[in-house]
Amino acid sequence: MPTVSGKILSVEEETKLIQPIDSYVSEIQKKVDALRANGTTRIVELQSSIDAAKSDRVLTKDERDSLINGYKAQMEKAKEVESQNKGKVSELIADAENYLKAHFETEYLAPVKASCAAEREAAKAAYQKRLAELEKEHQASIAGISDQAEIKDEKYVYKNKQFDAKVTYQQELQQIKDREHEAFAYRYHMIDLLRIGKFTFTENLAQRWENYKYTFNTRTFLLNNGLYIAIALVFIALCAITPAVKGTQLLTMQNVLNIFQQASPRMFLALGVAGLILQTGTDLSIGRMVGMSMVASTIIMHAGPNTGTVFGVAFDFSTMPLVAQILLALVVCIVLCTAFSAIAGFFTAKFKMHWFISTMANMLVIFGLVTYATKGVSFGSINPKIPAMVTPRVGGFPTIILWAVAAIVVVWFIWNKTTFGKNMFAVGGNPEAASVSGINVFAVSIGAFILAGILYGFGSWLECIRMVGSGSAAYGQGWEMDAIAACVVGGVSFTGGIGKISGVTVGVLIFTALTYALTILGIDTNLQFVFSGLIILVAVTLDCLKYVQKK
Numbered sequence: 001m002p003t004v005s006g007k008i009l010s011v012e013e014e015t016k017l018i019q020p021i022d023s024y025v026s027e028i029q030k031k032v033d034a035l036r037a038n039g040t041t042r043i044v045e046l047q048s049s050i051d052a053a054k055s056d057r058v059l060t061k062d063e064r065d066s067l068i069n070g071y072k073a074q075m076e077k078a079k080e081v082e083s084q085n086k087g088k089v090s091e092l093i094a095d096a097e098n099y100l101k102a103h104f105e106t107e108y109l110a111p112v113k114a115s116c117a118a119e120r121e122a123a124k125a126a127y128q129k130r131l132a133e134l135e136k137e138h139q140a141s142i143a144g145i146s147d148q149a150e151i152k153d154e155k156y157v158y159k160n161k162q163f164d165a166k167v168t169y170q171q172e173l174q175q176i177k178d179r180e181h182e183a184f185a186y187r188y189h190m191i192d193l194l195r196i197g198k199f200t201f202t203e204n205l206a207q208r209w210e211n212y213k214y215t216f217n218t219r220t221f222l223l224n225n226g227l228y229i230a231i232a233l234v235f236i237a238l239c240a241i242t243p244a245v246k247g248t249q250l251l252t253m254q255n256v257l258n259i260f261q262q263a264s265p266r267m268f269l270a271l272g273v274a275g276l277i278l279q280t281g282t283d284l285s286i287g288r289m290v291g292m293s294m295v296a297s298t299i300i301m302h303a304g305p306n307t308g309t310v311f312g313v314a315f316d317f318s319t320m321p322l323v324a325q326i327l328l329a330l331v332v333c334i335v336l337c338t339a340f341s342a343i344a345g346f347f348t349a350k351f352k353m354h355w356f357i358s359t360m361a362n363m364l365v366i367f368g369l370v371t372y373a374t375k376g377v378s379f380g381s382i383n384p385k386i387p388a389m390v391t392p393r394v395g396g397f398p399t400i401i402l403w404a405v406a407a408i409v410v411v412w413f414i415w416n417k418t419t420f421g422k423n424m425f426a427v428g429g430n431p432e433a434a435s436v437s438g439i440n441v442f443a444v445s446i447g448a449f450i451l452a453g454i455l456y457g458f459g460s461w462l463e464c465i466r467m468v469g470s471g472s473a474a475y476g477q478g479w480e481m482d483a484i485a486a487c488v489v490g491g492v493s494f495t496g497g498i499g500k501i502s503g504v505t506v507g508v509l510i511f512t513a514l515t516y517a518l519t520i521l522g523i524d525t526n527l528q529f530v531f532s533g534l535i536i537l538v539a540v541t542l543d544c545l546k547y548v549q550k551k
Contacts, residue, residue: 007118009111017108018186021100025190028096032194035089039082040196046075093194104187112183116176123176127169134161181214227489227539231510238517250517257398263512264404265466267505268459269483270490271411272452274504277487279428279448280496281348281355285362286456286483289340290476292370293333293460298471300329301382301464308377318383326386333461338453340366345449349442363480370473381469390465403462407455412501420447429497478529485532486511488539495543511535 009017033041053059053067138158145151188207191199199207242250249255269290273283299306305316317325344358391400415421426434427444435441464471490507492499511532518528 007114008122009115014112014115014183017111021103021108022190024099025096025194028092029190029193032089032092035085035092036082039078039085042078043075043082046071046078050075096194097191100187100190109183109187113180116180119176120173123169123172127165130165130168131162134158134165177214181210184210223542223545224491227535227542228506228510230538231489231514231535235513235517238514238521242517242521245521248520250520255516255520257396257401259509259513259516260401260404261398261466262516263508264398264400265459265463266479266482266486266512267404267508268407268455268462269479270486270504270508271407271501272455272459273480273483274487274490274492274499274501275411275415275424275448275451276355277484277492277494278424278497278499279431279445280494281448282359282484282494283341283344283362283452284356284359284480285340285344285366286480287476287478288363288366288370288473289337289453289456290460290463290479291471291473292336292340292366293457294464294467294469294471294475295370295374295379295473296332296336296471297329297461297464298379298382298469300332301325301386302379302469303381303383306379308374308379310373322383322385322389325383326390329464330458330461333464334454334457337457337460338450341449341453341456342446345446348449349445367473374473376473378470378472380471382464384468387465387468391462400462400466407458408501408505411451411455414451415501420444424448425497427497481532481536482511482515485536485539488536488543491543493543494540 050068050071053064053071056064059067138154141154141158142151145154185207188199188203191203239250242248269286273286276283299308299310299315300317302318304318306314308314317328320328340362344355344362347353347358347361348355391398391403393399413421415424423434423439423444424447426437426439427441431441434444460476463476486507487499487504488494488507489510490500490503490505492503492507514531514535515528518531523531
């Protein structure tokens with residue numbers, strides 16, 4: 001390749017630059033290894049022998065204990081050697097590190113970076129020159145052809161040659177990038193050998209940043225984060241507009257706490273449906289389950305006898321202790337939601353019914369039953385003492401947020417640390433392969449619905465306490481869209497087997513924050529639906545693009 005201002009280094013020149021540094025550190029490394037041979041290195045070997053002896057079922061207990069005791073005795077001697085040589089090893093390592101600090105950057109890495117920069121310029125110039133040559137050849141070929149079919153073929157060949165030139169150029173750029181990355185990483189390779197894998201916080205940070213730059217891809221970054229960036233810009237714009245339009249600040253501590261407070265019950269719903277989306281499913285009955293649970297909770301925790309009736313019967317739970325009312329309401333909410341969710345899950349898993357149909361049927365049945373049973377009336381408010389007992393404010397901080405945090409932790413543990421959670425990902429990714437590997441797909445599918453039902457019930461009960469009742473069958477209408485949208489925005493893919501709890505959490509907070517901001521601005525609720533719909537459309541489009549790219 002031609003040089004640019006004489007900056008491009010050949011492989012031999014680059015090797016010559018690193019050779020004195022490598023020789024100096026290698027000599028120190030030999031001394032360190034010699035000092036560690038009967039100390040640190042021996043300890044590692046003996047520990048491996050002890051672990052192997054513990055797992056060796058061929059040996060008797062006495063033989064195993066005798067062998068392990070022998071290894072431990074040798075290890076004590078090795079530790080003494082390690083202790084004796086520790087100071088000398090530290091001095092040698094410090095010497096090597098000081099040498100690297102003084103010489104590596106200036107004498108090797110900086111020249112290599114400059115060479116790579118020049119090489120990129122040369123590669124770009126060569127690419128542009130090649131494109132110009134192809135253009136010239138193409139024009140010459142076209143000029144000598146009159147047949148339209150031949151012209152079309154020539155254009156096709158020309159495009160292929162352009163594509164080949166681009167691929168060659170990209171390959172050259174990648175090789176240059178690899179070379180620069182390897183030069184950077186070589187210093188840490190030497191430090192790794194000296195310290196046996198122990199890096200400082202700053203060194204770890206530097207390596208992570210370098211690895212991020214090395215693996216960074218603009219298209220992938222925009223696919224993964226483009227929607228978040230757009231929403232963040234919209235939210236920033238809303239924060240700037242609100243003071244001018246409404247004369248109040250949007251981004252205040254109180255507003256932030258209000259957003260978290262509103263998001264807390266919805267977090268349960270999103271976490272529930274996320275497990276279904278993880279298996280390429282969904283749930284259209286969430287909003288109606290919220291309404292059903294709100295009715296049940298308000299009836300049980302009502303302050304005094306209920307004025308409304310259920311199938312013509314008026315209930316009065318006010319004679320029960322408040323704690324009993326609270327617990328009974330929670331149990332009833334969970335049982336009702338879990339029962340209906342399990343029914344939808346059974347039809348989906350057993351008869352391979354589409355999730356849309358089974359959960360839509362659930363939605364209609366629940367709404368019809370609750371509306372018919374209650375005549376569509378609202379059951380007023382719950383005992384005002386209950387919110388102070390379950391979700392008190394401590395120094396102005398709404399502790400309802402802690403319930404959501406607990407749900408996030410529990411569901412994260414289920415997804416990532418249990419066999420059931422791992423099976424959910426396996427079934428979502430490829431149910432046929434999961435079945436062949438011995439996973440009970442039916443049980444996992446039902447389990448996901450049951451887990452969702454428990455979370456729906458808990459979240460609805462919490463929402464009832466947050467709203468101090470106001471239970472009616474119509475409450476929660478459209479909440480299924482918010483929960484599903486939060487999951488999609490948070491990266492839980494409808495293609496199955498892809499999703500993180502952190503993404504769901506971010507998705508819920510994003511939607512709640514935007515809704516809160518638009519409400520403060522006085523934007524009509526119907527227009528808010530339009531805004532939410534556009535976000536969902538963009539989120540799913542990006543998800544589909546990521547899926548197509550993987551394919």
